[in-house]
Amino acid sequence: MKSKGIVSAFFTAALLVFPLSSLLAYEGGAVSDGGTITGVVKFKGAAPAPKKLEVTKDKEVCAKSAKNDPGLVVSGGNLVNAVVSITDIKKGKKMEPQKATMDQNGCEYKPHVLAMTAGSSVDIINPDGILHNVHSYSKANSSFNMAQPKFKKTINVKIDKPEVISLKCDVHGWMSGWLFVGENPYFGVTDNSGSFKLTDVPAGTYNVEVWHETLGKVSQKVTVKAKEEAKVTFAMEKK
């Protein structure tokens, strides 16, 4: 009992001494003999029929293409636009900020989910020639809500802290997009067949998490061996 107390006191002291950020810090470098994690995210249950989005405004521009609700897209039983990431990796491949692009062409965010590392910047482009606004809902980063009139073709924003940020356009209420900002470079968005691939993962056992905007999160432990491919299947369902 007593020794337990001492141990926990030690850990509390350690927590006090080391700021939390140092625990989260990710160290990047060269990875040789890295393995790969590949797999699919399955959708449990009957695939929902695509829901049509009603374009209520600026129809001459926005209604050019038919739109489906991007909130839950299932393709061949697999989930599209889910983000798979390793949550507990401390050391691995180099983490470089990216220059990403989010396109609003036709009053739709493309890609619907954009994944990038913390510190990256994203060009939000408006080829529509009408007014959009980019309204972010975030906690770790400061939220922004910027108008993007016709003459402003590009807005550049830099996102410094890892989190999942929702993007909305208040002018066109149906528009919705997501920025997944990773704290390490190991993440991937499931493609149109619901599959993903994380490369150059140093050998080890990791917690791999799937995030989906409407279905929430699931995770499992995955062991990666050097130069080998670890296959994983996730399954998500409606709660």
Place this chain on the structure above:
Amino acid sequence: MAVRGYDENEEKKSYGSVFLLGTSLLVAVSLWSLWDDNITRRPWKKYQTEFYRLDYRKAKAAYDEENKKLEADPAYQELVKKLAAEEASLKSGDLAKKVKALNREEIKANVRFTEIDQGVKFIKSELEEAWYEYDHAVQQGRNTRPYQETIQQLDKEKARLDPELEAARQKREQIKEEIKKLQTGVKEMETQLSKMAEERDKWIRVMENATVNLGPLSIYKIPKIRQIVLDEFDRNNFDEPTGRVDRCQTCHMAANRPGFENEPQPFRTHSRREVLLADSAHPPDKFGCTVCHEGQGAAVNSVQQAHGEVPYWESPLLRGVKAQSSCASCHLDVQKLQDAPLLAQGQRIFEQIGCTGCHLVKGYEDLPKAGPSLRRISAKVDPNWMVRWVQNPHNYRPQTRMPNFSLKEDEAVAIAAFFWSVSKEEGEKWQEGHPLPTGFREGDKELIAKGKILVESIGCKGCHGFADGEVATVLGKEKEIIPNLKNIAAKVGPRWTYHWVKNPRDFSPATRMPSLRLADQEALAITGYLMTLGGKSEGISGIEERLSDAKNAKRGEALVRKYGCFGCHDIPGMEKESRIGVELTTFGSKTLEELFFGNRADIRHTWDDWTYNKLKTPRIYATERIEQVMPQFALADEDIKSLRILLAGFRDKKAPSRYAADHSQRVVQVVEGRRLMHQYNCIGCHEIENRGGFIRKYYQENPTLAPPILNGEGEKVQSPWLFSFLKAPFSVRPWLNVRMPTFDFSDQEDNLLIGFFNGLSKVEIPYAYFDDGKVPKENLDAARVLVSKEYFNCFSCHKQGDRNPEGPQEGWAPDLTLARNRLNPNWIIKWLQDPQKVQPGTKMPSFYPGGPDNILGGKDDKQIEALRDYLATLGRKGSAADGGRSASR
């Protein structure tokens, strides 16, 4: 032979021992008195010595720490070495030689300069003389020629010497400069070093402050009383101003010094020192300590005495949160004090739970009655419910503000019978004109569903809860300001409910419940829904007869008078009754002798304990002979404690005005307006002063559908607009389902609220002139382009008079033609510069910085100004030549 008067024996006797005894006693007593006076009776000396030691030790440690850092700093060490080398060189090396040579030259140059200077000075004197002779000759009419010649001669000589003198001066300066240059290296390095060692060397000063130097010896400072005198702070029994002496910092020496946060008392730094003791707040040199903490400021002979924790000292020390009760002696607006949350909480409870119905407190005299009017109560409630409610309201609704009078059933029946008898006539008359609508069918599913949707969307939940735990504005920890309606069907019927929700003031003119401008069908639907909440009250046998029994009513009247029901309720025939409780204006100053503990031996005899137990169990001090009637409010412990902090501040002495905080008209407006705002529960829906907006929890999915946040409203809108809006609210935000209700504010109330918002925003001048005629045409032209589809496309979301934007209503934004009369022109500028800063989370995006380059020279501020001008003139009738109008600021 014996000499008279001479006693040989007596002469031979020795008094030495007596003298010795006397002298040693004297010495001992002197020593003792010295000891007693300086040591025993000066316990504070021990603390001060201890503090100096602590201070020195800490400073030394900090110094060593910094020193270690410097020692490990290669840059610093290198500089030290460089400086030493330079100094050595200057003393005996190369530099020394150069300096020596230069010094010699300097002497020579100096001699030369002095010689020439001497020559020039002689010539100047001779010139003076020659001019004198010349003037003299002119005055006497003599020949001036020789003098003129002398003058010319001397002038020539001087003209020859002047440049030589200048050359010699320059030579001398040049040499001086060279010497200085050779020495600057050292000076520069010294400044650089002391800058690098700043963090370290500041501790030297701290150490010096804790010690005195006696020649080569250094000892800790000699303790001495540190006192502050607050001129004319107190008043004596003859009401003459007297100073207050405050010696607390004799022991509490680090109260206003950082770095002692973790030391034991009396050496600890004051909590939140940077804020509370700041020069802009309460610098201890001006306010001392007892102003907030009480105690016996002048006493230093023992800790107990200094803290006033001795018998008969009437204001013992207030520790920790208890010091909050002192804030009210200088601050009128205690609600805005961030460091007195308990006091503010206590005040809110005190003002709203009905204390002032029975107790008079100066400054709280005019609060409205806490309970509803009972003039037509018989037309409103179920008689069975009434009896049970009177008997113990907490059974039906534990969170109600109504206290429990612990009555027996027959007493409750008697009181109900009295209320029935006085309200019967009025009630029946009202009922005649207010029948149940014919279309109403209880249990109509469609109607109920419609009613539920209305209740959840139009804003009822900003005030009322409709299920367990659903509550908008809480009072303290456990009480609700506005009834939870989860059991409402047990209390009232559909007929009353329908007419009540349609127009509450028709039934009860003084009610706080506003009208939501419901259509008949809407009122009907809401009635249908409400009647599904809870079951009907169980019948009490023979209730009708018992309530109409005149004997019961008579007994009830006596009970109503005994318990003072009219303190909180408007009761016919009792309008002029006065409060039944004791006045509490100076309750906090009551001494123990003035508090009646009854026969309770188990309660500690302190003011704190008496008050806590009184609020916890109001009749606790009753004895067999002495009855107590204060009812049970069933307050949570922490609410009792915050009320106690407020009560402790009800003192007979207030601080003189020169020590008081801002009591200007603006603050008075804020305090009065806030009271009214609390009374009408504006914060149920709106966030004001960063507090409230409790309804927002239902809008987490889409906060833009919640009622607007009103932080900074005074700065935002024009007072005349707000005045008429509050009188007759309309939908400013067409996308909201939630409705701003109509409160039927009186002119006075309306003005109080405007004063409140203006006061919060520090708007000193509510009216100012915006001259439409002076708006440049260039601005209007530019703004028209800016708002157009090609640019900002403002009307993509904003309404413009009758012209609605495209798309569904929830995407709309306010009518911009309202801006002219509604918004303060300066606020429009602030808003356009950064809407997110003014109202975080708003749908309005920022258009700036980054306006188009081709309009008004691409200058953002010019464009924003143009938009302001455009909005301030949009929708006006006639042309710009119409001239100006009043606008708020």
